[in-house]
Every structure is written in C-alpha cells, then in structure tokens.
Amino acid sequence: MAAREDIAEVAAPRVGGLTFPAWQRLLTVGVLIVGLAIPLFVRNFTVFQLTLVMIYAIAILGLNLLTGINGQFSLGHSAFYAIGAYTTAILMDRFGVPYALTLPVAGVICLIAGFLFGLPALRLEGLYLALATFALAVATPQLLKLSLFERWTGGVQGIVIVKPDPPFGLPLSQDQWLYYFTLAVLVVMFAAAARLISSRTGRALKAIRDNPLAAKAMGIDTALYKSLAFGVSALYTGVAGALGAIVIQFVAPDSFTFFLAVSFLVGMVVGGVGSIPGALIGGAFIMFVPNLAEQVSKGLAWAVYGVILILVIYVMPTGAAGFVRLVAGRVARVVSSNR
Amino acid sequence: MSAHLAVRGLRAYYGQTRALHGLDLDLAEGGITALLGANGAGKTTVLRAICGMIRSEGEILLDGKAIGGIAVEDVVRLGVAHVPEGRGTFVRLTVEENLGLGAMIRRDRAEVARDIERVYAHFPLLKERRRQQAGTLSGGEQQMLAVGRALMLRPRVMLLDEPSFGLAPRMVAEVFEILKAVNRSDRVSVLLVEQNATLALAFADRAYLIETGRIVMSGSTAEIGADENVRRAYLGY
Amino acid sequence: MELFLHQLLAGIATGGIYACMALAVVMIYQSIDHFNFAQGEMAMFSTYIAWQLLAWGWPYWGAFAATVALSFIGGVVIERTLFKPIRNAPVLSHIVVFIAMFSILNSVAGFTWEYTIKSFPSPFPSEPLFGNRLISAHDLGMIGITVVLLVLLYVLFRHTRLGLAMRAAAANPESARLVGIRVGWMVALGWGLAAAIGAIAGMMIAPIVFLEPNMMLGILLYGLAGAVVGGLTSPVGAVIGGFAVGIVENLAGTFIPVIGKELKLTIALVLIVAVLMIKPSGLFGRTAVSRV
Numbered sequence: 001m002a003a004r005e006d007i008a009e010v011a012a013p014r015v016g017g018l019t020f021p022a023w024q025r026l027l028t029v030g031v032l033i034v035g036l037a038i039p040l041f042v043r044n045f046t047v048f049q050l051t052l053v054m055i056y057a058i059a060i061l062g063l064n065l066l067t068g069i070n071g072q073f074s075l076g077h078s079a080f081y082a083i084g085a086y087t088t089a090i091l092m093d094r095f096g097v098p099y100a101l102t103l104p105v106a107g108v109i110c111l112i113a114g115f116l117f118g119l120p121a122l123r124l125e126g127l128y129l130a131l132a133t134f135a136l137a138v139a140t141p142q143l144l145k146l147s148l149f150e151r152w153t154g155g156v157q158g159i160v161i162v163k164p165d166p167p168f169g170l171p172l173s174q175d176q177w178l179y180y181f182t183l184a185v186l187v188v189m190f191a192a193a194a195r196l197i198s199s200r201t202g203r204a205l206k207a208i209r210d211n212p213l214a215a216k217a218m219g220i221d222t223a224l225y226k227s228l229a230f231g232v233s234a235l236y237t238g239v240a241g242a243l244g245a246i247v248i249q250f251v252a253p254d255s256f257t258f259f260l261a262v263s264f265l266v267g268m269v270v271g272g273v274g275s276i277p278g279a280l281i282g283g284a285f286i287m288f289v290p291n292l293a294e295q296v297s298k299g300l301a302w303a304v305y306g307v308i309l310i311l312v313i314y315v316m317p318t319g320a321a322g323f324v325r326l327v328a329g330r331v332a333r334v335v336s337s338n339r
Numbered sequence: 340m341s342a343h344l345a346v347r348g349l350r351a352y353y354g355q356t357r358a359l360h361g362l363d364l365d366l367a368e369g370g371i372t373a374l375l376g377a378n379g380a381g382k383t384t385v386l387r388a389i390c391g392m393i394r395s396e397g398e399i400l401l402d403g404k405a406i407g408g409i410a411v412e413d414v415v416r417l418g419v420a421h422v423p424e425g426r427g428t429f430v431r432l433t434v435e436e437n438l439g440l441g442a443m444i445r446r447d448r449a450e451v452a453r454d455i456e457r458v459y460a461h462f463p464l465l466k467e468r469r470r471q472q473a474g475t476l477s478g479g480e481q482q483m484l485a486v487g488r489a490l491m492l493r494p495r496v497m498l499l500d501e502p503s504f505g506l507a508p509r510m511v512a513e514v515f516e517i518l519k520a521v522n523r524s525d526r527v528s529v530l531l532v533e534q535n536a537t538l539a540l541a542f543a544d545r546a547y548l549i550e551t552g553r554i555v556m557s558g559s560t561a562e563i564g565a566d567e568n569v570r571r572a573y574l575g576y
Numbered sequence: 577m578e579l580f581l582h583q584l585l586a587g588i589a590t591g592g593i594y595a596c597m598a599l600a601v602v603m604i605y606q607s608i609d610h611f612n613f614a615q616g617e618m619a620m621f622s623t624y625i626a627w628q629l630l631a632w633g634w635p636y637w638g639a640f641a642a643t644v645a646l647s648f649i650g651g652v653v654i655e656r657t658l659f660k661p662i663r664n665a666p667v668l669s670h671i672v673v674f675i676a677m678f679s680i681l682n683s684v685a686g687f688t689w690e691y692t693i694k695s696f697p698s699p700f701p702s703e704p705l706f707g708n709r710l711i712s713a714h715d716l717g718m719i720g721i722t723v724v725l726l727v728l729l730y731v732l733f734r735h736t737r738l739g740l741a742m743r744a745a746a747a748n749p750e751s752a753r754l755v756g757i758r759v760g761w762m763v764a765l766g767w768g769l770a771a772a773i774g775a776i777a778g779m780m781i782a783p784i785v786f787l788e789p790n791m792m793l794g795i796l797l798y799g800l801a802g803a804v805v806g807g808l809t810s811p812v813g814a815v816i817g818g819f820a821v822g823i824v825e826n827l828a829g830t831f832i833p834v835i836g837k838e839l840k841l842t843i844a845l846v847l848i849v850a851v852l853m854i855k856p857s858g859l860f861g862r863t864a865v866s867r868v
Contacts, residue, residue, distance in 0.1 A: 390754070392750075392753075410753075412753045412758050423750075427750065429748050430748075431809070432747065436743075439737075439740060440740060443755050492756070
C-alpha cells in the first residue's frame, strides 16, 4: 500500500565522523535558525507565503500520520482543514474569542470529527476508503454553502476576520508576527509527531499498517487505533486550517474544494510518504510550484504543473525524503569505501 | 541422454543481495530431477531464476538455446510450466477458469477441452467444484488446482515448488502418482523442489543438494540417498 | 402520484448518465485494480475531440466512431508511456500521476477550446417519443447504448479468452505471467477500453449537461457512487447502481425538504458511505475469498 518509509528507521552509516541521526539533528537546528532569521530579511508578501508553506506542512503532516504511519488513505482532508478554518473564523467573528485560543478548540473539534469519520471508515480498506473520503471532499463546499447554517457560516460569502496585531508591542509587522506564531505552532506539532511515531502508540499504528492481521493477533485494538489515527490526523489538519483562516483573514466554501485535498496528497507524496521533514518540502511544493507553472505559461499553467508533477514522480518515486536518503546512502558508501 | 534444460554458472540477485553463487544444473529429457536443501538454501530462487521471475546472470539453456533474460511470459510460451510456491491461484476466478488460464497460450481448442477433462479425471474433486471461486478451495485443493493448471499448458518442462506443501499424506502420494504418470506419458522433464527429502528421493531419478546458494552434491537418487551426511542431515536416520 | 412518477422517470434518465460513467469506472478498476481519478477528464477530452470533428463538418456517427477509436488508442498510449515506467512504484505515486493527468487534460482542453459552455448534439430525435414528455428520446437512446455496452462487455469478459486473460492479469499479475499472459498489454488494453467507454459516456452526457472542461467532476462522483453501490467488481451491478443513484437523488431532492438542490452531491456521499457500511463489497460485488 503506502510506501514504507520512516525517517527513524534508517541504518546509521557514519559520514564525516557523524552518524545519520546526528546529521539530522544538526540540520534541524540549522533549518530552525534560518527559519527564525528569514522574516527579518524578506518582503512582507514573501513572509506571508512562507507562513502558508508552514501551514500546509502541518496539514500534510496530519495526512502523513494517517497514510504514512497508519497506511490509510484520505482524499478528504480538505474537509478537516475546512472545519478547523470555520471553527476559528466563527469563534473570532461571532464570539470574539482571541485567535490563539481558537486553535485548541479547532484541534479538538477536528479530533472528534476525524475520530467519528474514522469509526465507520474502519470497515473500508484502501481504495474504498479513498472513495469515501473523495466524496467527503467533494461534498464539503456544498455543506458549507447550505442555507441552514448560513447564520454562522455566512453562506457563499464566507466570513472575513481581522488580522491580529503582534502582542506586547513587539516591533514586528502583522505578517512577521503571524510567521513566528505559526513557526512556534509548527515546531510544537512536528516535535509531538516525532514523539508519537517513536512511542508505543506509533509502533502499534505502524504494526497495523504493515500487517493488520498480525497486529490484531498481538492484541492491538486495531479499530481503536485506526480511528484514533484518523482523529489525530484530522487534528493536525484542522489546526492548519485554523492558522490558515487567521493568516488569510477569510474563509469561504470554495477555498475548501477537492482540489485542496488533492494538493495535500500531492505535497505528501512529493515530500515523502511517512517523512516528517518531507512535509515541509511538500508544503513548499504546493505553495510555489503552481506559481512557477503560471510563469512558464499563463494559459496552460495547470498543464505545466501536471508535467512537473509527473517528472518529480519519475525522478523521485519515493518523494524528496526517499531521494535524500538514497543520495545520502550513496555518499556514505562512497565515503566509507574510499577509506 | 541430452540435457533438456541446462544451467551454467547461475547467479541470482534480490536487489543488491546475491542469493545464488554460480550454480550448474542439468535436467535430463524426460527425467525427474529433485533439488534438495534446507529452508533458505535457494531452491525456490533457482526456479524463479530459470523462468525469468528474478534478475540472474549465467547461462540457462533450453534445448541448447539460451533463455536467460527473457520475460517470464515468453519462457512459459516455450513450454516451461512453473507451479509456484504459494500455488498462485486466481482466487476470484472459478476453478474451471483457472484451468482454462493454464492453456491460455494454446490455440487448439478441442484439445484444451479434452485436457480439462483429463485434469478432472486426475482430480475428481476439482470437477465437483468447477464453478466455485478458487479462493474457497482448501490449501490442498488449491495445490491440486495449481498442478492441474500447469498440466493444461502441455508443458515440456515442469518446475514444481513444493507440491506436497499443505497436502494430506494420502493426497501427496496421489499427486506424485499423477505427476509420474504425466512424466511418462508426455515425456515431460520435471524439476522438483522439495523439503521432504524422503519423498523427493523416492520420486526422482536424479538429485542435487543445494546449500546457501551452491550445489554441494549431485548424482542419482540412489547415490544421494546412500550418502551418510545426507541421511543424517535431511532424511533423519 | 404523478409527481412521483415524473421524478422517478427523471431519475432513471439521469441514472442513465451515471450508469454509463459507472461502467467506465468498473472497467478501469477491473483492469488496473485501482481507480483512475482522471477518468472523467479523459471522457471530457474525448467529447471535445468529437465536438471538433463535428465542427469540421463530419457526420455524427462518423465522428462518434472516430472519437471512440482515437480514445481507445489514447488510453493505450497513456498507459504505455506514463504508467509503464512506474509500474512498480507505490500506489500513491500512481494517484499523483492521475492527478497530474487530470490537471493536464483539463488545462489543455480549456486552453484549446476555451472555458465557455458549448452545446453538443444528440444523435436521437428531439421530438418527444410516443407523445409522452416524461422521458426524452435522448434519455432512452442513452440508456439503450449503456445496455448494449454492458452486453458487449459481459460477452468480452465472461465468454472470451481475451476477457479471461484481462481479468487474470488484473487479479494476479505474477500468476498471469506464469501462464504466459502478456500482463503489460492486458493492462494497456484495459486502459484503452476504459477510455473508449468514457468517450461514449461523454458524448451521451454532453447533450444534457453541455460541454465544458469541468463538466465531469460531479458526474464522476455519481458514477463512482453507482459503481460502489453496485460493487466495483460487477459491471451489471455498476449499471444498476448508477440508475439507483439517479433515482434516489431525484426522489430525495423532491420529497425530502432539507435536501433540495443544494445537497444533491452530498446524497452521493451518504449513499457511498451507507452502502459501504452495510456491504463493503457493494450490493452485487463479489468478495474475494481467500484462505491464509
């Protein structure tokens, strides 16, 4: 089913006196420092775009927890993203809740929604699950437009929300502040995901992915864990949606189409299924590559995008993470054989 | 007697890992040759390499012509039937459809129909279940189906991977009886992979012993069966 | 009562569209063992080709036949060029390539023929049949063509060696190779057939929904619902499922006040999930029984 790639399970050849995990830690710190410095040197619009990259990365990580770690498919994560976004928008707009407080609420609501969707989805395997979630994605904009909920959702018009100012009179622009806010959320959620994957629960989820029958025989409550995986996955994507609403200052039904769900999937595969850092690469891909395609040809932008996508899959069938691992493995072999 | 199938210096790989390390093997025309060895010795790998299911180096000659590097389906079209490990049943198709697939490359329809009846005569149980989904058969019945499907090809060479696996002792005798009959009547050359060495030595006329990807002994079954070490390691007495 | 009858017939008419699409879905599923998300776009593209031929003055059935043939070839070529190289890649990579195809076809169609709505002719007479106005001649003709297709496919799959080889190649490629079947070409053939059926579906649907690059996504979902309701392994089930979805959609839209027009797509969702809950292999699908 899914590509079996786990960043934590790589053999550790030494390169330049450091093991692979050590290189990883070094790289993580490096990326973090660069991440902290960037907003001080680039335009506000670029800061805004990079914030979106991080938001997509969180959403993709959510999908990854489901697909990469637990082996379940979803083409419907735009629905959870939408639930997260609308939760925040409604709380801020109708109830005046501060934006930071809406994130946990959005997360919990999505956790419940994901768990509940995961329960019936338990009976569905692979393709059938993909179909059910595909339908969910297509139906989401329609449900959001429903006149029944218009009092809260604002119907087709959606909801406009106010961009928050930096607190404590920090000398930052709104965009810069939201960037740092998102970065903080991202670091917490990525760290939590890494913890989850290497925990007992993570092992159980992986066991279910690799051999459901054996997992059951070992006494793992597969039903509970699979629903839970769905819930946690939805939580991540929902928090991303909430952040997205705050940063874009606007939610409307047509922002949450099937297309968004597909983008998450593309980001996950391009970044590398099951890879945590890969989610960031995936986020960057779905943020920037469509723009790039549009620069190549305005009329045929999506055709160009499609061609790029096919090339990426041909060159890196296991995504960026798999590609990096492959290259790192080669380098390690060359280095060690030269000794 | 000329070699029907000859293997010279066969090396085979799973990814980067080499599983066979230069192996020679001769299959006599119309003979039954057994390939003995412990779990993981590389017996199955030899069969898979012969019919092109995995990457291999070295020479594989069928009637003196090289068939190494040819696609699986083309090897089959040369008359090599492989009864794979795990039986390879088409679980969603019916028993009769499974048998029909065995004769997929043949054009002589009337003969095919007759051969189906012949398989049913060998295995009456399959006839009873001809309209049933093959996945509903027991392991032993699926084994019979796999042998039957291979026979439908009218093969000139049969590669059998543990045909006794999952069969009740009585059925084992029966299946081997049938294989022997086909071997005689159609002059099919048989290469048999077996863990049950007693059984294989009784059935075959020549045998090879394989250990960790290398042939360590070969000869007539009488010679092999008489060898002290073989007796102790594989026959258990 | 008359309203009921009217809606029932309207449901059967739209159900014909879904049945047609469901058939194409099942077809591709049978030959490649997964679902092609770009299938609707392939059908849309084929329909544009037909439109272009008609615009160049071809007679209807000439354009029809040429489109079906071109689509068949196109399907085979897509499989051989795009999917053969990644045959051993994970399923998700295939899905991403489907997505890429989706955006390429949609974009190229929009670029070539523009995004404006075009009307597409029906080969069937436009005056009401037998003086009734409940169901048009086009609807009946479309249903007829669906049934004919179904019979042809049934004969192909159940009564020919080629059909048997295709089913075997889809179900168990490794074993299929071991009986000498050229699996790669069987898959390509499946793609060709699916593309051809999709083309027919597109040309039958276009007179009703009009031709535009985004015409198929909703219909694909309904077709999918039909296929799943009927069982992905059963062409007959898919057609019945397609009709069922059409009927339920119309009746629910009329008689259940909350649903109305707004929630029609959601009905498809609920149907899919509900059927899958009760019978995961669909109403007519066969469960693969296998012993461990």
